[in-house]
Amino acid sequence: MKPADAPPPARLPASLPAWLPSWAPVVLPALIAAADALLVNGADPSTELGVSLLAAVALLWRRRFPATVFAATLPGMYLAYVWIAPMIALYTVAARRPDRWLLGTAGLLMAAAQFVPYPVSDLPLTDRRQLAVNLVDAFVVAATPIALGLLTRTRRELADRLEELTRSRAREDRLLADRVLATERARLAREMHDVVAHQVSLISLQAGAVQISTEDTRARAGARTIRELSVRTLDELRHMVGILRAAGADTEELTPQPRLADLPRLIELSALDVAFEDACDRETVYSEAVERAAFRTVQEALTNVRKHAPGAKVTVRVAGDGAGGLLVEIRNGPADAAVPAPELPGGGHGLVGLRERAQSLGGTLEAHPTREGGFLVRARLPRE
Template identity: 85%
Template sequence: MSLWRASMPDRLPAWVPVVGPALLGTGDALLVNGVDPGRDLGLSLLAAVALLWRRRLPVTAFLATLPGMYLTYIWLAPMIALYTVAARRPDRWLLAGTGLLMAAAQFVPYPAAELAHADRRETAVNLVDAFVVAATPIALGLLTRTRRELADRLDELTRSRAREDRLLADRVVATERARLAREMHDVVAHQVSLISLQAGAVQISTEDLQARAGARTIRELSVRTLDELRHMVGILRAAGADTEELTPQPRLSDLPRLIELSALDVTFEDGSDPRADRSEAVERAAFRTVQEALTNVRKHAPGSKVRVRVIEDERSGLLVEIRNGPADSAVPAPDLPGGGHGLVGLRERAQSLGGTLEARATREGGFVVRARFPREGR
C-alpha cells in the first residue's frame, strides 16, 4: 500500500469513502425530484443506493444509475459510478462502452420522439455537452488511477533504495573488515615478530637466569599472539574484499625508520624522487611491500644480508626490490607462525593499483620480492 493511501485513515473515517457518495447521490435525487413518492424519486434513490457497491461491482453499479439519469436527469450518481469504473477497471473497450451509454442517456431526451423536433444547433450543443459529461468522470478516474500507481511505484522505489542502502552499508562493513585484516597483518605482525626476535636475542646473550626466563616468556607470548592474529586475519579477510586503505598510513619517506628498527643487516638504496607526484595509495603499497618482505626475512632467513632498492622513472613508475641472501646457520630461527596471507595480500594490492608483484627464490639460496607501481595507481 502506498504512503498516500496508508495515511488516508488518519484524515477520514473508513466509512466516509463508502457512504459519502451514496449520501451525495441521495441529496441530488431529492433536489431534482423533491420528496413526493413516485417512479422518478424511486429510480433516483436506487441509483444513490447502488453507489454503496461501486467499489466491489463498479460496472453493475453504473448500469443501475443509468435509468435514473435517463428518466429523472440526475447527474451525481451516474458520474460517480462512471468515475469508479475508470479508476478500477481501465479497460479501453469497457470505458468506451460505458462512456457511450452515459452520453446517450444524457443526449437522448425522454421521450425519444422529442429529438426529431429539436433544432439542429441545439442538438449539436446537446451532443457536445453529453460527451463532455461522459468524458469528465472517465478522465478523473484515469487520473486517480495513474496517481495511485505512481504512488505505489514511488513507495516501491523507496523500499528498494532502503534495501540498497542496507546492502551498501553491509558492503562497507565487510570492506572495513578486510582493510583491518590487512593492517593487522602488516603492522601488528611486523611489530610482534620484531619483539620476538629481540627477546630471542636477549635469551641467548644474557647470563641472568631471571632475565633469560623473562625473555623466553616474551618470545612465547609473541608466538602465541601471532598465531591468534593469523586466525583473526583469516576470518576478517573472508568477510569481504579490500579496496582502499585506512588512514593515516606510512609513506616512502618512512622507509629509513622502518629499516632502522628491523634489526637486520640491510643496505638501502633510495633512488626515488622526493618531489615526485605520487599517489598516497602507491606510496603505502611500496612501504607495505618492504615491511612484509623484512618480516619474512626474519622468519625464514635469519642472519641473512638484505638489500632494499627503490628506483623511479617517469616511464616505468616506481620499482621496489627487496633481495636477501641465504640464512645464517649460526643464527637461530625465531619459529614465528605465518598465515600465508602476506605475499597474497601484497600481490592483490599491487594489481589493484595497476602494478605487478613478483616473489621467487634466487639461485644463491635467498629470496627476492620485486614490485612495480605506476605513479598514480588506478
C-alpha cells in the same frame, strides 16, 4: 427531452477533509445523489423518483461492485435526468478498474443515456445543430468522470511507486553504508596485523637468540616453545586478516602503512595547490596507529577536494592539540570555475570510514562546509 441549456453537473472533490469520519466517503456521495434526485424529480412518489433514489442507494456499494453499481444508476439518468449518481459511479469504475474495455463500454453507455432522450421520439433529428450540441454534451458528461477517475488512479499508483522507491533507496543506502564500514574494518584489521606481526616477530627473534646463546636446557626449551608459538600466532593472524580482507572487499597487499613523515610526499603527488604546515612537536612521539589515521585523513580529504572542489586552494595543518594529542586539519576554499570537474563518483562514504577510524582510537572527526564556500575536515587523535 433534456434542456440544452441545463447547467453541467458539479464536480466532486477528489478527497474529503481528514477530520471527517471514516464512513463519510461512502455515505456522503449517496446523500448528495439522493438530494439531486429529490431536486430534479420532487418529493411526490413516481417511477422517476424511485429509479433516482435506487441509483443513490446503490452508491453505498460502489467501491465493492463499481461496474454493477454503475449499471444500476443508468436507468435513473435515462428516465429521471439525474447526473450525480451515474457520474460518481463512472468515476469509481475509472479509479478502481484498470480494464480499458470495461471503461470504454461504460463511457459509451453513459453518453448514450445522456444523448438519447426519453421518450426517444423527442430526439431532434431535423435540428442538426441541436443534435450536434447534445452529442458533444453527452460525450463531455461521460468523459469528465472518466478523466477524474484515471487521474486519481494514476496519482495513487505514482504515490505507491514513490513510496516503494523510497524504501528501496533507503535499503540500498543502508547496505552501501554497511559495506563501507566492513571495508574499513578490514583495513583496520590489516593495520592491526602490521603492528602485531612486527611485535611478535621481535619476540620470535629474541627467543631464537636466547635458544642459541643459552646453555641452560630448560631455558633453551622455553625459548623454543616461545618461538614455535610466535610462528603459529603469525600464521593464524595472517589467515584471519585474509578472511577479513575478503569479507571487506579489500584487495590491497599487507604492506607497511604510511606515517606522518610520508605526508610531504603525499601532498607533492596530489597535484593540488596545497599549503602544508607541520607544527608538531618533534619531541612528542605518537603511536603508529595515530600516525596512520592522520595520514589517511589527509589522503581522503585531498581526494575529496580533487573530486568536489577542483582548482581550490588547500591548507593542511598538523599540530599538537594542546592536550598531548594530534590535530589534523584540512581546509579548502571554493572550487575554481575555470577548472573542469573530473566527475569522479563519490558519496561521502570515505568520511564514514575516517570517523570510525578516529572513534576506534578514542578521537573525533568533524567535517562540514565553511562560510567561505569551502570545506573543513578536522580530526583530533590521542597520543596513544
